[in-house]
Amino acid sequence: MKLHQMRYIHEVARQNLNVSSAAEALHTSQPGVSKQIQLLEEELGLQIFHRSGKRLTGITEPGQIILGMAKRMLREVENIKSVGDDFTRESEGSLTIATTHTQARYRLPPAVKAFIEKYPSVQLHIHQGNPLQVTEMVANGEADIGIATEAIANHSALAALPCYAWNRCVVAPHGHPILNEQPLTLQKLATYPVVTYDLGIAGSNSVRQVFESKGIQPNIVLTAIDSDVIKTYVEMGLGVGLLAQMAFDPVRDRGLEAIDVSNIFPDSTTYIAVRKDNYLRGYLYDFIQLIAPHLDRAAVNSALSV
Amino acid sequence: MKLHQMRYIHEVARQNLNVSSAAEALHTSQPGVSKQIQLLEEELGLQIFHRSGKRLTGITEPGQIILGMAKRMLREVENIKSVGDDFTRESEGSLTIATTHTQARYRLPPAVKAFIEKYPSVQLHIHQGNPLQVTEMVANGEADIGIATEAIANHSALAALPCYAWNRCVVAPHGHPILNEQPLTLQKLATYPVVTYDLGIAGSNSVRQVFESKGIQPNIVLTAIDSDVIKTYVEMGLGVGLLAQMAFDPVRDRGLEAIDVSNIFPDSTTYIAVRKDNYLRGYLYDFIQLIAPHLDRAAVNSALSV
DNA sequence: CAACGTTACGCTCTTCGTAAAGATG
DNA sequence: CATCTTTACGAAGAGCGTAACGTTG
Numbered sequence: 001m002k003l004h005q006m007r008y009i010h011e012v013a014r015q016n017l018n019v020s021s022a023a024e025a026l027h028t029s030q031p032g033v034s035k036q037i038q039l040l041e042e043e044l045g046l047q048i049f050h051r052s053g054k055r056l057t058g059i060t061e062p063g064q065i066i067l068g069m070a071k072r073m074l075r076e077v078e079n080i081k082s083v084g085d086d087f088t089r090e091s092e093g094s095l096t097i098a099t100t101h102t103q104a105r106y107r108l109p110p111a112v113k114a115f116i117e118k119y120p121s122v123q124l125h126i127h128q129g130n131p132l133q134v135t136e137m138v139a140n141g142e143a144d145i146g147i148a149t150e151a152i153a154n155h156s157a158l159a160a161l162p163c164y165a166w167n168r169c170v171v172a173p174h175g176h177p178i179l180n181e182q183p184l185t186l187q188k189l190a191t192y193p194v195v196t197y198d199l200g201i202a203g204s205n206s207v208r209q210v211f212e213s214k215g216i217q218p219n220i221v222l223t224a225i226d227s228d229v230i231k232t233y234v235e236m237g238l239g240v241g242l243l244a245q246m247a248f249d250p251v252r253d254r255g256l257e258a259i260d261v262s263n264i265f266p267d268s269t270t271y272i273a274v275r276k277d278n279y280l281r282g283y284l285y286d287f288i289q290l291i292a293p294h295l296d297r298a299a300v301n302s303a304l305s306v
Numbered sequence: 307m308k309l310h311q312m313r314y315i316h317e318v319a320r321q322n323l324n325v326s327s328a329a330e331a332l333h334t335s336q337p338g339v340s341k342q343i344q345l346l347e348e349e350l351g352l353q354i355f356h357r358s359g360k361r362l363t364g365i366t367e368p369g370q371i372i373l374g375m376a377k378r379m380l381r382e383v384e385n386i387k388s389v390g391d392d393f394t395r396e397s398e399g400s401l402t403i404a405t406t407h408t409q410a411r412y413r414l415p416p417a418v419k420a421f422i423e424k425y426p427s428v429q430l431h432i433h434q435g436n437p438l439q440v441t442e443m444v445a446n447g448e449a450d451i452g453i454a455t456e457a458i459a460n461h462s463a464l465a466a467l468p469c470y471a472w473n474r475c476v477v478a479p480h481g482h483p484i485l486n487e488q489p490l491t492l493q494k495l496a497t498y499p500v501v502t503y504d505l506g507i508a509g510s511n512s513v514r515q516v517f518e519s520k521g522i523q524p525n526i527v528l529t530a531i532d533s534d535v536i537k538t539y540v541e542m543g544l545g546v547g548l549l550a551q552m553a554f555d556p557v558r559d560r561g562l563e564a565i566d567v568s569n570i571f572p573d574s575t576t577y578i579a580v581r582k583d584n585y586l587r588g589y590l591y592d593f594i595q596l597i598a599p600h601l602d603r604a605a606v607n608s609a610l611s612v
Numbered sequence: 613c614a615a616c617g618t619t620a621c622g623c624t625c626t627t628c629g630t631a632a633a634g635a636t637g
Numbered sequence: 638c639a640t641c642t643t644t645a646c647g648a649a650g651a652g653c654g655t656a657a658c659g660t661t662g
Binding site for chain 1: 307308309349350351352367368371372375376378379382383385386387389390391392393394395462585611
């Protein structure tokens with residue numbers, strides 16, 4: 001059994017059982033891939049792939065299991081390489097962050113700025129998506145780290161660390177009647193058309209939960225994942241905005257006014273998550289601590305070891 | 307990076323940094339091992355082992371991490387081989403059980419008998435030890451399966467499945483005064499010298515806990531891990547025995563009489579445990595179910611996936 | 613000097629790529 | 638017949654073992 005063979009079967013499976021494209025992706029010859037897969041199957045004494053004549057048509061039952069194991073092995077290989085880089089070129093490398101718009105725009109900037117000053121040779125990538133996409137990016141290894149509030153704490157392959165708590169505000173254009181509602185209640189809010197975040201994954205969104213638990217039906221006219229999009233439509237008079245406090249800046253958002261609604265909605269917690277089986281490079285620990293100072297190396301490690 | 311290199315560094319570490327004995331254990335030449343380790347270190351750009359001149363004197367910090375990853379990779383290799391065997395020679399192989407004396411002698415025999423009838427070509431090995439040793443044997447991969455009551459449910463690398471509950475009895479030679487104590491209480495029991503199991507691991511032993519929680523000091527004159535040893539000393543008049551009900555057989559143990567004490571001590575649960583990251587061969591599932599009929603394949607898998 | 617690790621070197625087996633052949637839809 | 642996989646074969650390369658050398662305690 002060779003590591004190369006693991007790479008081959010993994011890539012063939014990834015490329016929808018097309019050996020030729022797998023060979024291309026691996027920068028090697030197609031017959032070589034074919035051969036090695038045969039040798040592996042011979043060594044194990046079983047078929048990993050179903051074949052109809054010469055075409056690969058599916059993955060056998062043991063093949064499914066073996067592919068899972070191959071994946072884990074290849075992940076360890078990457079981890080070992082990371083250890084090498086971490087100890088020899090500790091300030092070089094890359095860091096891919098998957099997060100939602102609101103975090104990327106309103107919460108991460110100071111941490112990112114400090115990070116690139118400390119590690120100018122680390123290539124930073126920020127991928128944006130909804131919470132479910134963020135979670136999957138981390139789980140698939142497309143991102144090293146994920147930051148989101150919903151969904152991310154419920155994936156078994158990830159370790160999620162509580163990062164900070166936040167709450168919401170209602171924003172409306174100056175002079176809007178909701179601004180005179182003192183104090184604002186859930187009932188009153190429900191009488192206005194609301195623009196807010198994508199409810200995302202059913203059940204995990206605390207805004208929806210609060211309305212449901214009180215038996216109140218909100219009038220949500222538009223949802224978006226992007227706080228700026230929400231504010232834009234609020235400025236156009238489409239409704240009142242319900243968004244994260246951190247996304248409202250009285251100076252920049254001159255045309256709008258905000259009301260704190262943390263008495264109506266419970267705090268939400270944003271999590272930072274990494275794959276449990278990923279080796280974390282030194283600068284990754286630093287980045288985490290820049291976002292959440294209480295998460296030092298020891299705190300992260302203890303969360304990982306559970 | 308090659309799988310062989312992983313084997314080499316792993317074995318060298320295991321052999322106390324002696325390259326020669328590692329080479330011997332791996333049935334290869336010593337210079338080959340030396341060379342491959344150097345190549346690996348060169349590829350990773352770091353030292354895995356500390357060297358003073360030509361001697362290996364220790365494991366570096368990154369080396370520790372890499373060895374852990376290498377171990378996991380090698381485990382996956384074994385798993386893949388197991389899958390191969392499982393699907394091609396499903397009724398051949400070996401099964402190593404680690405358990406305590408009481409289980410091995412009084413609880414396992416019917417399951418073992420049924421198993422060897424169903425799988426005559428599976429090599430069965432039973433290793434005996436105290437609960438901590440059993441746990442370690444499974445964790446180290448020396449045993450495929452561990453069966454014990456104490457300790458085994460608290461190891462993070464293992465998945466422990468509740469197997470069955472049992473309780474204790476007090477045994478004494480015919481005519482012993484304790485046999486007239488109706489009903490027997492903890493206080494009364496404490497007035498007699500007691501022979502019972504090794505208390506084993508502090509805190510996890512419910513007998514000790516019960517005495518402590520009531521503030522009663524038992525007079526334990528002798529402990530052993532072996533029920534038969536306990537009975538032997540009880541027959542000699544050293545004290546009364548406190549042992550698992552399943553270990554007392556009125557026919558075989560003619561010289562002794564038993565009193566049920568399940569009103570005094572809470573039930574204990576025996577667990578069956580496997581490494582979470584081990585591939586389980588088909589016959590292993592069968593064996594588990596022979597011991598605990600409620601643990602079918604689905605139940606085991608769901609416990610593993612947590 | 614005994615035990616151990618590294619270097620040197622030749623042999624063997626493996627692997628890889630090209631070219632050709634066979635199968636599939 | 639275009640696409641894809643397997644077979645065949647020769648060249649390049651990696652790994653292994655023996656022997657010799659260098660270190661360490």
